[in-house]
Amino acid sequence: MIRPIVKYPDPVLSKPTELVTDFGEETRKLVEDMFESMYAAQGIGLAAPQVGVPLRLTVVDLSNQKEEDGKIVLINPEVIVREGKQIEEEGCLSLPDIREKVSRAMKVTVRAQDLDAEWFEVDGEELLARAFQHEIDHLDGVLFIERISRLKRDLALRKIRKLIKAGDW
């Protein structure tokens, strides 16, 4: 089931999430819906708050459904290692039409649980590292526009206000 994607400034996007403790059917269904919603929106990552669910859970698929093993589910994730630096343009399904360069670690290691509650570690570099950091930020209630300069953020917020006013948001 495709769930609607919550947009800025919905308050669910700016609150830290709760840890996932249920590893049953409900969480499996949520994950399935999140992949479906993300693919429908042409995204490469989606965090639970973006479908209005304040839980520490995110999905990533850089291949956008093209590769069988492209699906990554991160439950209760934490970035445990950060290395290097990359500055690339970023966007977000909750901030459509806003794209800005954001500084992120070049390589990260994430520790998370899978759908069976098993802990695992996954490494990411470049775009995958960026996706992990962007999505885990969502779980901490942080949007990428909070990681750009105040000037650029003010311009982005002005653009968003105009779009809201025009009914195009």
Ligand code: NI
């Ligand atoms: Ni996002």
